[in-house]
Amino acid sequence: MTELVTGKEGPAAAGPTAEQQGAEPTVVRVSQWSDIRARFFANKLAVLGLFILVVLVIVAVFAPLLAPFDPLKQDLANTLQAPGGDHLLGTDSLGRDQLSRLIYGSRIAMIVGMASILVACTIGIVLGALAGYFGRLIDSVIMRVADVFFAFPLLIGAIVVILLMGRGVLPVVLSLGIFSWATFARLLRSQILSVREMDYVHAARALGASQFRTIRRHILPNSLTAVLVYATSNVGIAIVAEASLSYLGVGVPPEVAEWGNMIAAGRDFMGVKDFMWMYPSLAIVVTALGFVLLGNGLRDALDPKLR
Amino acid sequence: MKTNKLNEQAEGDDMTSAETAGGSGPDKAAPLLEVRDLQVEFKVRDNVTKAVNGVSYSVDAGETLAVLGESGSGKSVTAQAIMGILDSPPGRISGGEIYFQGQEILSMPENERRRLRGAKMAMIFQDALSSLNPVLSVGFQLGEMFRAHRGMSRKDAKAKAIELMDRVRIPAAKQRVGDYPHEFSGGMRQRIMIAMALALEPDLIIADEPTTALDVTVQAQVMDLLAELQREYNMGLILITHDLGVVADVADKIAVMYAGRIVETAPVHEIYKRPAHPYTEGLLASIPRLDQKGQELYAIKGLPPNLQNIPSGCAFNPRCARAEDVCRTDIPVLSQVTERDGTELVGRGSACHFWKETIHG
Numbered sequence: 001m002t003e004l005v006t007g008k009e010g011p012a013a014a015g016p017t018a019e020q021q022g023a024e025p026t027v028v029r030v031s032q033w034s035d036i037r038a039r040f041f042a043n044k045l046a047v048l049g050l051f052i053l054v055v056l057v058i059v060a061v062f063a064p065l066l067a068p069f070d071p072l073k074q075d076l077a078n079t080l081q082a083p084g085g086d087h088l089l090g091t092d093s094l095g096r097d098q099l100s101r102l103i104y105g106s107r108i109a110m111i112v113g114m115a116s117i118l119v120a121c122t123i124g125i126v127l128g129a130l131a132g133y134f135g136r137l138i139d140s141v142i143m144r145v146a147d148v149f150f151a152f153p154l155l156i157g158a159i160v161v162i163l164l165m166g167r168g169v170l171p172v173v174l175s176l177g178i179f180s181w182a183t184f185a186r187l188l189r190s191q192i193l194s195v196r197e198m199d200y201v202h203a204a205r206a207l208g209a210s211q212f213r214t215i216r217r218h219i220l221p222n223s224l225t226a227v228l229v230y231a232t233s234n235v236g237i238a239i240v241a242e243a244s245l246s247y248l249g250v251g252v253p254p255e256v257a258e259w260g261n262m263i264a265a266g267r268d269f270m271g272v273k274d275f276m277w278m279y280p281s282l283a284i285v286v287t288a289l290g291f292v293l294l295g296n297g298l299r300d301a302l303d304p305k306l307r
Numbered sequence: 308m309k310t311n312k313l314n315e316q317a318e319g320d321d322m323t324s325a326e327t328a329g330g331s332g333p334d335k336a337a338p339l340l341e342v343r344d345l346q347v348e349f350k351v352r353d354n355v356t357k358a359v360n361g362v363s364y365s366v367d368a369g370e371t372l373a374v375l376g377e378s379g380s381g382k383s384v385t386a387q388a389i390m391g392i393l394d395s396p397p398g399r400i401s402g403g404e405i406y407f408q409g410q411e412i413l414s415m416p417e418n419e420r421r422r423l424r425g426a427k428m429a430m431i432f433q434d435a436l437s438s439l440n441p442v443l444s445v446g447f448q449l450g451e452m453f454r455a456h457r458g459m460s461r462k463d464a465k466a467k468a469i470e471l472m473d474r475v476r477i478p479a480a481k482q483r484v485g486d487y488p489h490e491f492s493g494g495m496r497q498r499i500m501i502a503m504a505l506a507l508e509p510d511l512i513i514a515d516e517p518t519t520a521l522d523v524t525v526q527a528q529v530m531d532l533l534a535e536l537q538r539e540y541n542m543g544l545i546l547i548t549h550d551l552g553v554v555a556d557v558a559d560k561i562a563v564m565y566a567g568r569i570v571e572t573a574p575v576h577e578i579y580k581r582p583a584h585p586y587t588e589g590l591l592a593s594i595p596r597l598d599q600k601g602q603e604l605y606a607i608k609g610l611p612p613n614l615q616n617i618p619s620g621c622a623f624n625p626r627c628a629r630a631e632d633v634c635r636t637d638i639p640v641l642s643q644v645t646e647r648d649g650t651e652l653v654g655r656g657s658a659c660h661f662w663k664e665t666i667h668g
Contacts, residue, residue, distance in 0.1 A: 199437035205392045206432075207503060208425025213455055221442045 039301040046297020052290030060106040069097035071104040071257035083275050090275050092265050102279055104257035109287055112172055113239035119177025121231050124184025125224075131185065132192030132223075133215055143189070146182035154179050154241055155248075162250050172251050176238050187230055191223035198222070225302045233295030236288030243284050259284050337409040338365040339543040340389065340511055345403035347384050347393065356614045358384040360567040361403070363641075366543040368510065371534070373546045373554040373575065375590070376564035379611055382547045386513045389545075390430050391420045408510065426456055429504035431533075433516040435496035439488035445499050446472075446484030452506035471502040475532060494525035501533055511543045518553060530557055551594055555579065560654055563587050566612050566622035569641060572656045583644045583657035583666040585627045621660070629661050
């Protein structure tokens with residue numbers, strides 16, 4: 001907001017002073033955000049990723065309006081119909097409309113994908129910041145715990161948690177979050193280790209900033225870029241993991257319209273009714289791709305030096 | 308006019324705080340800052356690097372002490388120890404005391420120490436670009452001083468920030484308050500650092516090579532500004548530098564450091580006329596001079612000592628033309644320098660076995 005105000009007042013007021021001063025040329029003010037925005041939108045793949053995700057969000061939000069049928073309504077007279085006609089993407093073995101299930105499935109994918117990364121991010125940022133800033137014993141303890149979580153493959157770990165908690169959206173979110181935080185913690189820790197040696201951190205200390213303020217104002221904002229980028233890309237991976245859990249029969253309940261469930265239902269008809277698993281698979285791939293492209297685009301826009 | 312009002316207010320504050328602390332607190336007769344026999348070492352595995360080996364100096368309110376020395380002479384480490392921002396570990400204060408307004412501060416608990424920083428003593432760093440947070444606007448960073456220390460609202464803090472930017476003569480402060488550090492020139496950034504250090508009107512400012520990263524023309528402007536503000540606020544200033552040219556105009560007295568020790572102290576103008584230590588002599592001789600155009604520049608031969616293995620005796624002896632046997636065995640103490648007839652020269656000291664020969668030729 002401040003940039004906007006200065007931008008407006010800038011040319012009028014900066015002119016005479018620049019003359020007075022002689023040394024300071026009139027600066028064309030480009031705020032950091034407009035810089036970043038320009039770099040992002042110059043990147044075609046990043047824009048494609050954003051486009052995919054915007055479409056997906058619209059589909060998820062307006063699912064009830066877009067879906068031609070109730071995704072749960074069975075029509076046993078019209079089972080396993082090929083795409084075309086009333087059912088654009090065909091029907092499954094219980095006569096449920098595939099397109100409607102696909103549309104509703106985007107809701108679960110988006111919610112679980114983002115929520116689980118949010119959980120992972122929160123745990124990872126708190127623990128990573130503690131480890132990176134305080135170092136020594138706290139660092140050792142947190143990083144050894146992170147190593148333990150690293151040792152579990154994501155799906156195996158998640159299955160264990162779900163077995164303890166029961167099936168449902170919340171257990172899937174939590175289990176995926178719990179087994180993904182370690183990377184975030186490691187990433188943030190390494191960023192903090194370098195940022196905390198920066199001159200401005202020392203300067204802040206020299207001017208009396210408390211530890212908490214130093215972390216919050218100076219260290220975290222300069223360390224979070226990488227975490228943000230990694231989180232964005234990882235939502236795609238979380239969506240794949242969530243679909244995998246449902247496909248394996250430990251995710252959301254089987255009647256729920258969800259992409260993993262749909263692939264599982266199509267498994268028995270592989271080679272006969274390929275449309276049943278192909279479309280949900282395609283949805284997963286495109287969604288994951290969207291997040292990865294967005295993540296890469298953000299990385300390039302936020303830190304052009306990394307490219 | 309606004310700023311005048313601000314000053315009055317602040318002076319009022321200072322008086323009240325001095326009164327309240329009166330009983331046990333600041334001793335008005337004592338110097339503003341006194342460092343006594345400070346020793347700092349860095350320990351990395353089994354290697355002990357002795358960065359500061361018994362440094363003593365003092366600064367009064369309104370006085371400027373220039374601490375002069377080459378890289379690794381311990382001048383910055385001493386400053387970090389005073390500020391309490393030494394990286395520890397590996398750094399460790401292994402001896403000595405620091406008195407600030409009569410109170411020993413090395414033994415203070417960290418949170419009391421922190422309250423001194425910014426409010427009572429502040430530091431200006433060499434490279435203003437890296438010393439400012441790149442993701443926050445300068446106005447926000449200036450305002451933080453007031454928000455963190457005085458609990459001001461965001462709006463008031465911003466007004467204060469503009470006031471400060473005016474004070475250090477940043478043109479169009481009102482328009483530029485929302486700009487980021489990279490949008491300012493080097494000189495302007497250093498002004499912002501100065502503004503930040505001065506924000507709470509501290510009693511002591513430590514400036515660690517404040518002009519080294521600047522162009523020569525801008526150096527003078529920034530130095531003048533700093534000196535002017537120092538006079539105005541009657542602050543003590545410790546100016547750390549390796550540039551003898553910067554020192555001459557602004558400093559009252561000078562302390563030359565070598566290998567973690569003070570080798571010579573003197574009022575600033577006397578040192579140029581009559582150095583009392585061979586090292587100072589060498590430094591002065593290395594300044595390029597207009598009247599010696601075309602001649603080769605003088606350089607002190609040899610290299611600064613390895614601080615993990617400081618030469619025995621006087622640390623400067625391997626590079627010194629006057630060195631004799633005693634210099635290789637006995638560490639010279641900082642002793643009073645006198646005229647030929649024995650009259651003491653006020654404020655002059657030299658840590659050389661042969662200071663008489665050096666100063667009197």
